[in-house]
Amino acid sequence: MRLNKYIRNSGITSRRGADKLIEDGKVKINEIVVTEPFYEVSNSDCVKVEDKKIKQIERFEYYIINKPIGFLSSLSDPFHNQFVSEIVKTDARIYPVGRLDLNSRGLMILTNDGDLAFKISHPNSNITKEYIVKLDKKINNYIAKKFEAGIKIDDKSKVKGRIKEFDPDNFLYSIKIKEGRNRQVRKMFKSVGIKVLDLNRVSIGGLKLGDLKIGHYKKVDRDYILNEVFRD
Known part of the structure; x- marks a missing residue:
């Protein structure tokens, strides 16, 4: 499997984000820095991102959420302590697909599926x-x-x-x-x-907020997200 896809499938970032991590020299395979995104990763390889070992996710999760005002779309910030990803009760390391600023609210998609995140957020998707x-x-x-x-x-x-x-x-x-x-x-x-x-x-796209209350979320499946978003 290509290195950028391996990182994406670990759920820590999108494919574009994986390419950036590799380009910046933050990825090691068997303790050696690798800067080639198309490097083929084998089952026996130890892949680390920023010196933390990663592995493939066995289970992807998908949520839609009505983001409240005052919650950040990013995963961390030293000046804030309310993050939209923390609203969802799950052990999975999910992250937002796209962003809404701190003082905005409404519909967001959260997942650990980097492939889906890339597909929706890419400018060519024209959503x-x-x-x-x-x-x-x-x-x-x-x-x-x-x-x-x-x-x-x-x-x-x-x-x-x-x-x-x-x-x-x-x-x-x-x-x-x-x-x-x-x-x-x-x-x-x-x-x-x-x-x-x-x-x-x-x-x-065609995915609607509907009557989902502020601060609430709903777990859905991959097909639902794709079918609704691209039903525009």
Whole structure:
């Protein structure tokens, strides 16, 4: 089995993350640093990542969760002690597929299946995510059309969003995007002088948050995740 796939199947990271670990010289096979992601690992090899022995996962787990505000999507941070992965009661070392920032809430997928995580999070998957946002003011057709044409954030290429009214009297709108840049939705609105007061992700592809309560989660299977996410 190729080294990057072996690391991915250990559940500690995605294939892209495995490639980065290998490239950075953090992977050893039989105490020798290996920097070739396509190195073939044998059953007798001892593989270590950052000097910790890893092994293949025998059982993958899949969860959908309604992330509360105040929980980090990362696995560790010295300045915070609430992590979304800790909401799920399991012995498996699961991690989020994609992210929601600290002050955002809503639908997330957690798993220890690196292959599935890579498939969903890869830009070529072209998956639409929908958010319900509460803004500090109403928006007009000009702004909606500007979002559809594309807005430049972070001095990079333009990103697009499709806005629909949800409850405009209370400044609530639906926005759908396909990119996944850091704090993208908030930055898009900020670029036109609008502040996002609340952000709730309600769907990833065809996978819906539904009536899952904040802070609750549901265990599902791999086929369910793939069928729903790519039913967009």
